[in-house]
Amino acid sequence: MANTEFHMHHDSPEKVGRRERLGVRILIVADASFLFAMVFSWFYLRNLNANDAWLPKGVKTFGAATSWIAIAPYIVSFLFHRIAMRDKAMRGPLMTLAFAVLVIGAVYQWHLISHMPFVAQDDNGRPYYNGAYASNWILFAGSNMFHYILTGFIALGLAIRGFRGNLLDAVLEDWRQKVAGSWFTWVAIGGVISAITMSFK
Amino acid sequence: MGTGTIVGVIFALVTYYVLRHHYSSPWRHNHGMDLTNTHFENVTLICSMFAWSLGFLVGIGAFIGPFRWLIGKDLTDEENLYLAGDGQGISRYFRYCTDHKVVGIQYLVGVMILLGSGGTMAMMIRTNLATPGSHFVTPIVYNSLVGLHGITMIIGLIIALTGPFGNFIMPIMIGAADMAFPRLNALSWWVLFTAIPVLSSAWFLGGIPTGWTAYAPLSTQAGPGMDAFLVTIIIFAVSTAVAGANITTTVVAMRAKGMSWNRVPIFVIGSTISVALAVPAFPTFMAAMVQTGLDRTLTTGFYNAQQGGSGWLYANLFWIMGHPEVYVILIPGVAALMEIAPVFVRKPLFSFGAAIAGFAGIAGLSVLVWAHHMYMAGWMPSLNGPFMITTEFISVPTGLLFLVVIGTLWRGKPWLKMPMLCVYAMLWNLLIGGITGIFLSDVPADNYLHGSMFVTAHFHYTLMGAALTGAIGGLAYWFPKMTGRMLNEPASYASFWFIQIGFQVLFLGMFMAGAEGQPRRVADYAQVFAHSDLVSTVGAYSVGLGFIILLWAVIHSWRSGKVAPMNPWGAKTLEWTVPYPVPLVNFDEAPVVKSDPYGYGRKVE
Numbered sequence: 101m102a103n104t105e106f107h108m109h110h111d112s113p114e115k116v117g118r119r120e121r122l123g124v125r126i127l128i129v130a131d132a133s134f135l136f137a138m139v140f141s142w143f144y145l146r147n148l149n150a151n152d153a154w155l156p157k158g159v160k161t162f163g164a165a166t167s168w169i170a171i172a173p174y175i176v177s178f179l180f181h182r183i184a185m186r187d188k189a190m191r192g193p194l195m196t197l198a199f200a201v202l203v204i205g206a207v208y209q210w211h212l213i214s215h216m217p218f219v220a221q222d223d224n225g226r227p228y229y230n231g232a233y234a235s236n237w238i239l240f241a242g243s244n245m246f247h248y249i250l251t252g253f254i255a256l257g258l259a260i261r262g263f264r265g266n267l268l269d270a271v272l273e274d275w276r277q278k279v280a281g282s283w284f285t286w287v288a289i290g291g292v293i294s295a296i297t298m299s300f301k
Numbered sequence: 302m303g304t305g306t307i308v309g310v311i312f313a314l315v316t317y318y319v320l321r322h323h324y325s326s327p328w329r330h331n332h333g334m335d336l337t338n339t340h341f342e343n344v345t346l347i348c349s350m351f352a353w354s355l356g357f358l359v360g361i362g363a364f365i366g367p368f369r370w371l372i373g374k375d376l377t378d379e380e381n382l383y384l385a386g387d388g389q390g391i392s393r394y395f396r397y398c399t400d401h402k403v404v405g406i407q408y409l410v411g412v413m414i415l416l417g418s419g420g421t422m423a424m425m426i427r428t429n430l431a432t433p434g435s436h437f438v439t440p441i442v443y444n445s446l447v448g449l450h451g452i453t454m455i456i457g458l459i460i461a462l463t464g465p466f467g468n469f470i471m472p473i474m475i476g477a478a479d480m481a482f483p484r485l486n487a488l489s490w491w492v493l494f495t496a497i498p499v500l501s502s503a504w505f506l507g508g509i510p511t512g513w514t515a516y517a518p519l520s521t522q523a524g525p526g527m528d529a530f531l532v533t534i535i536i537f538a539v540s541t542a543v544a545g546a547n548i549t550t551t552v553v554a555m556r557a558k559g560m561s562w563n564r565v566p567i568f569v570i571g572s573t574i575s576v577a578l579a580v581p582a583f584p585t586f587m588a589a590m591v592q593t594g595l596d597r598t599l600t601t602g603f604y605n606a607q608q609g610g611s612g613w614l615y616a617n618l619f620w621i622m623g624h625p626e627v628y629v630i631l632i633p634g635v636a637a638l639m640e641i642a643p644v645f646v647r648k649p650l651f652s653f654g655a656a657i658a659g660f661a662g663i664a665g666l667s668v669l670v671w672a673h674h675m676y677m678a679g680w681m682p683s684l685n686g687p688f689m690i691t692t693e694f695i696s697v698p699t700g701l702l703f704l705v706v707i708g709t710l711w712r713g714k715p716w717l718k719m720p721m722l723c724v725y726a727m728l729w730n731l732l733i734g735g736i737t738g739i740f741l742s743d744v745p746a747d748n749y750l751h752g753s754m755f756v757t758a759h760f761h762y763t764l765m766g767a768a769l770t771g772a773i774g775g776l777a778y779w780f781p782k783m784t785g786r787m788l789n790e791p792a793s794y795a796s797f798w799f800i801q802i803g804f805q806v807l808f809l810g811m812f813m814a815g816a817e818g819q820p821r822r823v824a825d826y827a828q829v830f831a832h833s834d835l836v837s838t839v840g841a842y843s844v845g846l847g848f849i850i851l852l853w854a855v856i857h858s859w860r861s862g863k864v865a866p867m868n869p870w871g872a873k874t875l876e877w878t879v880p881y882p883v884p885l886v887n888f889d890e891a892p893v894v895k896s897d898p899y900g901y902g903r904k905v906e
Binding site for chain 2: 102115119120122123124126127129130131132133135137138140141144145148149150151152153158197225228229230231232233235236238239242253256257260261262263300
């Protein structure tokens, strides 16, 4: 106990903040690698088009705008976060709005998953996902849901902390906003990459 | 841990019960999810396994930190000290503890259990192969043994150095008070821990008939044991990403004052490069496993040609991870022995820059060679030439590593303790593993050798002969700092010779069998391979005996070995400046580094 003053929790907020930002950015590299695998799968199977089954004849797809609408909440929440970083007084309300937008995004994504137009039936009348396009779409949709849940959690935390801001270390809170900013920026970029990829039917 | 287990089991049972009994067929049909029984069984199993993992983590309190962050009430210093196990005795080793030394010991025990069980499976494989026509195990069990041995050993070896020593020793080596993210550190271990029972459950679910590579579409058609495999990989990938971010951040941001990059110990550099390579590599394997899971549960068709899928997609995603993974295992092992060599010959590390260039060159090239695993699969034959060149080019940075170690040993007077013996063993084993790797990277030679026991012998020479030998050397070297006791010398020497001599007999015999054409992963073989296989099995028993002796030496020394002095090897790195038991925050005063760690023969500042 005598050595507690050297413990990391007593490092300066700037030091802790920079460290947390680096850690988050490395985790983003892992997430980006997963996105790379999804994009690779999309274009690989699309170009291979085995048995003409990337998009079999007669299979319906979502409209061109759907994938962009599905990721738009990422961009909106990113913008709310950017404004919240500049306006400390409005941090709580703005991040609440960001959280709300992300919840709407998750609900819309779930709605799309529940109404996929490319479900076909096999000889026994059992449904299956018709074509590699459908398979890849489901993977992107699942990834989107995961990111909505995770980003929503972060937005909710930032909103609550924004409302409690006067009770917390101001410098460290600023850093935590910056750290979260790396994540919001990434999900917006990742969302755009996903939407572009899914535009190639 | 007890609470975690109970909550995890409850989560798993509730999930299983709800899916099995309340997610009834009419409901599923109305929601367009009337899957076949096989697909539904896979959904139930996969969800139950994830529920176990989640429940266990909830039960041990892994989410207290994030929850408190969410509600804006961060953990207090007192609560953080409690989480660090301050003053809690041995019980802290069985709970969610954020002290990096405790996490290091947890990893060490975990590694020993994983390698022990994987090694036992290896002995069963070799027993079955002792004579042709042996019925020690059935062919189906043999297939599962091969798959489970492979994946258990791969996971065990990936964490063999960066887990125990990367957590316990490395922060002290760089003069840090702790890891950058102590809660994530504990999380990385306990997440991984939840995968161990999941992987073990494969035995009760029909095994893994695909080998550790889990090629599709074999994996999408295999029995429910495959569900355990893919959940294990997904959990492991999460653990690896978290651990990689933590170790990398710690090294980049928490080095002691004065520890510029050219003063960072080479083991730290090697471990950091290894985990930095793992962070982007493993998610592609995770993605491949998610796709396998979707094919097995929701009837998607990533790997089903009828639905527009392709097995080559899996092969690409798997090997984009698979080859860097070899170096994720190898680099820390070699780096540990580079750390050891200067200490035991009392000479500076020869060309620190060449060592870093070697590690960085290997890491960089490792992501450009994956398709050499697919030469004979028919995927893009026009790329065989380029991939052959990139693969053979890896021998250049690997050669630098040899240069560094041999240059360090050159004209030195070695102190032949157990860690130093491992340095010599690694040089020999990696030489053979490396040269045979060049044979296999050559397309015409691979045309003959691929899929044979020659390949099995090659990768065992690199992964076991070099990396695992590095881990054993690291264990012998850092054992005094981690346990406060010296490793029993007679027993450790005996284990070394049993393992190393047995290893040569085992795998040189396997090279012969492979060169003669014996296929790998086959439970039986023709009479013509009988002598080679008998020789290999005799060698395997010697290796097994060596590891039993080593295990005895570790347990006996830990309990009642000779008490270790603070710096038994006279080394210059910072971990030897702290006493045992290492204080909670490692150093009484923040250390200041004034020289490089290998300044033997130079005046100490």
